[in-house]
Amino acid sequence: MTDKRKLHLSLFLVFLKMSPFTFGGGYALIPAIEREVVEKKQWLREEEIADLFAVSGTVPGAVAANSAAFIGYRIGGVSGAIAALLGICLPTFLLMIVLSIFYVQFKDNPKIEAAFTAIRATVAALIAFAAIKVARSSIVDFASGALAAAAALLLFTGIHPLWVVALGATAGILWVQFRGMKGKSPKIKEKEPVFDYMI
Amino acid sequence: MLIHLFAMFLLVGLVSFGGGYAMIPLIQEEILKRYHWMEAGQLADIVAVAGMSPGPIATNIAVAVGYQQAGWLGAALAALAVVLPSFALILAAGKLFFRYRDHPRVAAAFYGLRAVVVGLIVYAAVSFARHAGLWTGTPDWRTWCQIAIFAGSLFSLIYLHKHPFVVILLSGLVGIALYG
Numbered sequence: 001m002t003d004k005r006k007l008h009l010s011l012f013l014v015f016l017k018m019s020p021f022t023f024g025g026g027y028a029l030i031p032a033i034e035r036e037v038v039e040k041k042q043w044l045r046e047e048e049i050a051d052l053f054a055v056s057g058t059v060p061g062a063v064a065a066n067s068a069a070f071i072g073y074r075i076g077g078v079s080g081a082i083a084a085l086l087g088i089c090l091p092t093f094l095l096m097i098v099l100s101i102f103y104v105q106f107k108d109n110p111k112i113e114a115a116f117t118a119i120r121a122t123v124a125a126l127i128a129f130a131a132i133k134v135a136r137s138s139i140v141d142f143a144s145g146a147l148a149a150a151a152a153l154l155l156f157t158g159i160h161p162l163w164v165v166a167l168g169a170t171a172g173i174l175w176v177q178f179r180g181m182k183g184k185s186p187k188i189k190e191k192e193p194v195f196d197y198m199i
Numbered sequence: 200m201l202i203h204l205f206a207m208f209l210l211v212g213l214v215s216f217g218g219g220y221a222m223i224p225l226i227q228e229e230i231l232k233r234y235h236w237m238e239a240g241q242l243a244d245i246v247a248v249a250g251m252s253p254g255p256i257a258t259n260i261a262v263a264v265g266y267q268q269a270g271w272l273g274a275a276l277a278a279l280a281v282v283l284p285s286f287a288l289i290l291a292a293g294k295l296f297f298r299y300r301d302h303p304r305v306a307a308a309f310y311g312l313r314a315v316v317v318g319l320i321v322y323a324a325v326s327f328a329r330h331a332g333l334w335t336g337t338p339d340w341r342t343w344c345q346i347a348i349f350a351g352s353l354f355s356l357i358y359l360h361k362h363p364f365v366v367i368l369l370s371g372l373v374g375i376a377l378y379g
Contacts, residue, residue: 020253060215061285062255069282069289078290085286092254093278096262097271099248104267107244111379116244118374120331121345122367123247125352127327130220131320132357138313147311151318156325161225164315165214172311173304 007076008083014041015068015087020095033067043075064088143175203234204273208261208280215285219256221316223323226260236268243330251367257281344377 014036021032037043044052052074056066065088072084106112139145151164207229215222223246230236237245245267249259258281265277328334333345348370355361 056289059285059288061212061282062215062219062258065255065258065282066285066289069286073290081286081290085282089254089258089278089282092252092259093262093274096249096252096254096259097266097274099252100245100263100266100274103244103248111375114378115371115374116247117332117341117345117378118348118370119247119251119367120243121328121333121348122352122370123243123250124324124328124331124333125349125356125366126250126363127220127223127320127324128349128353129356131317131324134221134313134320135317138317140310144310144314147314148317148321151315152321153318155224155318155322161228161319162210162214164319165312168311168313168315169308170311172309172314173307176303176307176310 004076004079008079010041011072011076011080012083012087015072015084016091017087018064019088019091033071037071044071048074147171147175201269201273201276204265204268205276205280207234208265208277209283211257211261212281213284215257215281219258219260220323221319222257223260223327224319226257226264227323227326230264236264239330243327246327251364255281341378348373 018032018036034046034049038046038049049071052070053063053067056063056070059066065085068084068088069081073081076083107116135148139148147168151168154164154167155161210229211222211225214225227239227242230242231239242264245260245263246256249256249263252259258278261277261281262274265273265275267273269276325334328349331345332342333349335342338346352366352370355366356363
């Protein structure tokens with residue numbers, strides 16, 4: 001096996017190992033990636049990886065998959081990125097298929113149906129919890145709160161969600177410019193980076 | 200069909216700022232209103248299973264929807280479609296992102312994006328609760344129990360800092376005891 005192959009294999013295995021822990025929100029994942037990539041394998045330095053996480057949170061998509069791809073790319077180029085991404089996605093992909101098959105087989109079983117009646121309520125709570133967590137870091141002033149409320153109201157009128165995303169970016173730029181003309185600068189920085197909801 | 204599946208999740212992957220939960224309204228809109236692939240209740244169950252499983256919720260939903268529509272190939276295509284946009288963006292624009300992340304206009308756009316993401320997730324929570332039967336005109340004892348389970352779950356997540364998996368597991372057991 002060539003050195004390059006070995007590197008790709010070990011990238012794949014590192015992220016394969018972490019994948020099953022990206023549960024419901026990847027609290028555990030960021031320190032785990034740091035431990036593996038910085039301390040154990042010494043592929044990257046501490047500051048490098050902090051920047052990587054910040055950018056992974058900015059690009060659309062799940063932060064776990066993004067950071068895996070980014071780290072793989074930094075270390076092993078495009079094929080390294082593919083190896084790392086496959087590693088992080090494969091276990092959860094297979095598990096999700098197994099769960100889908102299980103669900104289709106047993107959804108008419110009265111016990112499973114009963115469990116799901118309750119689990120649906122809990123999943124609604126999980127989504128509400130995600131909203132609260134994101135709000136804590138994203139609603140930094142009155143304007144962002146009003147924008148969030150306007151977005152929710154617009155969605156209830158049946159507008160397509162894509163328009164809401166476009167509206168958000170446009171409104172952000174316009175509002176900051178408007179404030180700039182009046183000589184004030186709003187706090188546009190996040191209070192603290194929230195990674196777990198992006199998973 | 201496969202093309203629609205791929206195109207739809209490619210779109211989801213492209214705009215999933217703020218991650219999976221904010222994408223639920225878009226997925227609902229496309230699957231229920233545009234393609235009519237399944238009923239609202241069935242999609243709600245897929246979201247529930249996706250929330251139970253490790254991994255990004257948007258990718259999990261893609262895998263389950265793809266699998267139900269077109270088997271293994273559908274699942275693989277849908278998963279590929281979700282991760283492709285951000286993957287391409289990272290490869291193509293990784294360096295640019297480092298440079299422009301702190302550009303005032305980019306920062307301003309993200310200020311607005313982050314705010315609407317909150318609105319999207321709030322809407323996702325309400326519409327999911329509606330599909331799950333928590334929001335009916337004629338609540339019976341089942342509905343009241345669901346509302347109590349919702350409140351209890353939210354409480355354990357926020358104040359008791361319980362792991363989502365533990366909460367889902369307990370909730371399932373409570374469900375079997377109550378409705379079984």
